[in-house]
Amino acid sequence: MTTIHSHFTAVNGLRMHYLRGGEGMPLLLLHGWPEWSHVWRPVMSRLAGRFDLLAPDFRGFGDTQKTSLQPAKDATPDALAADMLALADQLGLERFGIVAHDVGGFVAQVMARRAPQRVQGLFFFNCAYPGIGARWVEPRHLMETWYQFFHQMPWIAELVGSSREACRIYIANFLRHWSHRKDAFDAELELWVDNFMKPGNLQGGFNWYLSNHEGRMAVIEGSAMPPPPIHTPTRIFWGEHDPLFKQSWTDRLPEFFTQLELSFAPDAGHFVHYETPDRASDEIGRFFDHIATKQAKVQRMRID
Amino acid sequence: MTTIHSHFTAVNGLRMHYLRGGEGMPLLLLHGWPEWSHVWRPVMSRLAGRFDLLAPDFRGFGDTQKTSLQPAKDATPDALAADMLALADQLGLERFGIVAHDVGGFVAQVMARRAPQRVQGLFFFNCAYPGIGARWVEPRHLMETWYQFFHQMPWIAELVGSSREACRIYIANFLRHWSHRKDAFDAELELWVDNFMKPGNLQGGFNWYLSNHEGRMAVIEGSAMPPPPIHTPTRIFWGEHDPLFKQSWTDRLPEFFTQLELSFAPDAGHFVHYETPDRASDEIGRFFDHIATKQAKVQRMRID
Numbered sequence: 326m327t328t329i330h331s332h333f334t335a336v337n338g339l340r341m342h343y344l345r346g347g348e349g350m351p352l353l354l355l356h357g358w359p360e361w362s363h364v365w366r367p368v369m370s371r372l373a374g375r376f377d378l379l380a381p382d383f384r385g386f387g388d389t390q391k392t393s394l395q396p397a398k399d400a401t402p403d404a405l406a407a408d409m410l411a412l413a414d415q416l417g418l419e420r421f422g423i424v425a426h427d428v429g430g431f432v433a434q435v436m437a438r439r440a441p442q443r444v445q446g447l448f449f450f451n452c453a454y455p456g457i458g459a460r461w462v463e464p465r466h467l468m469e470t471w472y473q474f475f476h477q478m479p480w481i482a483e484l485v486g487s488s489r490e491a492c493r494i495y496i497a498n499f500l501r502h503w504s505h506r507k508d509a510f511d512a513e514l515e516l517w518v519d520n521f522m523k524p525g526n527l528q529g530g531f532n533w534y535l536s537n538h539e540g541r542m543a544v545i546e547g548s549a550m551p552p553p554p555i556h557t558p559t560r561i562f563w564g565e566h567d568p569l570f571k572q573s574w575t576d577r578l579p580e581f582f583t584q585l586e587l588s589f590a591p592d593a594g595h596f597v598h599y600e601t602p603d604r605a606s607d608e609i610g611r612f613f614d615h616i617a618t619k620q621a622k623v624q625r626m627r628i629d
Numbered sequence: 630m631t632t633i634h635s636h637f638t639a640v641n642g643l644r645m646h647y648l649r650g651g652e653g654m655p656l657l658l659l660h661g662w663p664e665w666s667h668v669w670r671p672v673m674s675r676l677a678g679r680f681d682l683l684a685p686d687f688r689g690f691g692d693t694q695k696t697s698l699q700p701a702k703d704a705t706p707d708a709l710a711a712d713m714l715a716l717a718d719q720l721g722l723e724r725f726g727i728v729a730h731d732v733g734g735f736v737a738q739v740m741a742r743r744a745p746q747r748v749q750g751l752f753f754f755n756c757a758y759p760g761i762g763a764r765w766v767e768p769r770h771l772m773e774t775w776y777q778f779f780h781q782m783p784w785i786a787e788l789v790g791s792s793r794e795a796c797r798i799y800i801a802n803f804l805r806h807w808s809h810r811k812d813a814f815d816a817e818l819e820l821w822v823d824n825f826m827k828p829g830n831l832q833g834g835f836n837w838y839l840s841n842h843e844g845r846m847a848v849i850e851g852s853a854m855p856p857p858p859i860h861t862p863t864r865i866f867w868g869e870h871d872p873l874f875k876q877s878w879t880d881r882l883p884e885f886f887t888q889l890e891l892s893f894a895p896d897a898g899h900f901v902h903y904e905t906p907d908r909a910s911d912e913i914g915r916f917f918d919h920i921a922t923k924q925a926k927v928q929r930m931r932i933d
Contacts, residue, residue: 459768462766462768462771464763464766464846464849464850465846467766467771467775467778468778468781471771471775471776471778471779472775472779474771474772474775475775475776475779477772478802480798480802483798484788484789484795484798484799485788487791487792487794487795487798488791488792488794488795490791490792491788491791491792491795494784494787494788494791495788498782498784542768542769545768546768
């Protein structure tokens with residue numbers, strides 16, 4: 326079994342942490358909230374024989390350096406995408422695939438628009454795309470999305486971090502509620518608490534919500550120009566039982582992704598990659614094997 | 630100075646606590662969240678020479694018995710209004726005025742519709758009336774109203790009650806944010822923490838949000854028949870700087886209150902009665918003195 330190692334490198338002036346393991350086509354694995362690079366380990370261990378897997382911690386998350394221990398708005402999708410492209414530069418990855426979840430999905434879309442020549446394929450487990458629009462805050466959906474506002478309160482890290490117990494209650498309830506199998510995270514729950522109790526990690530995660538607020542409001546209010554469609558080959562494997570990202574929200578995906586394959590991940594909620602890692606890994610592998618094979622053919626034709 | 634005493638009596642099968650002091654026309658003082666009877670003490674001490682003041686703790690709040698220590702939906706506006714009318718019966722109060730804030734405002738409206746012959750006047754510090762409609766959840770207002778959804782999470786009392794510190798952080802931030810003068814509650818903050826750390830008091834307050842959810846959704850979605858207008862003399866003294874209840878929301882009040890006097894309370898936010906008790910007491914006194922005088926005249930005419 327291939328070993329997965331922790332690495333640190335300087336990116337955009339930040340000491341960035343990432344996990345890396347395996348050999349083959351490089352894949353960047355981009356986490357969500359409340360996650361960090363660790364959430365990709367089940368998928369990484371299954372795919373390390375076929376791909377060069379890199380799972381970074383976004384700024385504010387995991388073991389990547391914090392930009393501030395205070396509420397800050399410097400973790401926009403643009404900033405996180407710039408970090409990821411700089412990391413790829415730093416590691417000499419000219420081209421790569423992206424596997425993204427939740428926050429990572431926002432970042433992957435910015436990367437695909439900013440550097441389409443570098444992103445060979447996009448694989449999403451659910452996808453926060455602009456076509457969701459005002460459905461984020463439909464009155465009956467606010468029982469799901471209230472936290473996107475609560476996370477912007479300047480005192481929330483103090484509350485949730487007031488004790489290890491408070492942190493466990495808060496984080497565990499999201500992991501449970503958003504999972505289809507309610508005990509999916511139980512075995513590793515204390516690792517999650519360890520992670521979010523590290524100095525700055527609660528606020529670091531909440532800074533994503535502060536930073537993304539105006540962009541999200543623009544989508545909700547319809548005040549932003551819709552971004553151009555993405556032509557990169559895209560696979561979306563959307564958790565069938567995700568209570569946060571509703572299945573019906575997939576209706577407008579084709580307007581934003583012109584080369585889209587969509588299907589629903591059975592027996593999984595929000596965390597398809599962690600809840601059902603066998604199937605998630607099969608789907609990631611199949612999608613990027615196909616892209617790698619096509620690329621190899623193109624390269625052979627060029628050589629011939 | 631008139632003394633204010635704690636009393637207990639059985640109402641609807643619950644041991645109900647109320648503060649009582651003063652002599653004159655009876656006034657029921659109905660609290661909001663995060664409050665309990667205690668919040669009325671500044672007003673009570675100022676008005677006890679002119680009125681018989683009664684400040685009950687709603688079910689789930691203060692020292693009134695809890696119906697359950699678990700999440701429950703038995704604290705609807707109808708249920709709380711029935712408790713208040715039963716309390717008035719129990720104490721032999723045939724007719725009375727109501728002074729209401731926040732949660733108490735919902736309850737006062739039900740009482741005025743259910744027993745118009747008993748309610749001599751309605752005095753509100755802000756008023757959650759049906760005309761607010763979908764404005765509760767306008768996207769830009771969700772930074773204020775997210776808590777109405779968060780409070781329905783089955784684990785929130787466990788989180789906020791995980792320590793005295795967590796409770797203080799949570800409650801204090803509402804008191805500060807909703808006040809115009811940010812230190813208005815600082816001197817008594819530990820009393821607030823004492824209160825909400827009493828067994829069942831956090832969940833008791835949150836049960837209001839669980840119980841009122843469907844009614845609030847009906848108002849937001851416009852799916853409920855508007856209730857008939859209230860013809861009881863009504864005074865609304867709406868905190869000029871209340872960030873939660875916006876001044877502009879007063880526009881439809883005349884559709885729901887046919888005998889309305891509205892003005893804005895200067896130098897006050899959400900808690901007019903606690904933030905500016907001198908002015909609040911003056912306004913309460915003036916309004917109910919006028920009603921008491923008119924009533925006395927009617928009674929004299931009947932006797933003559």
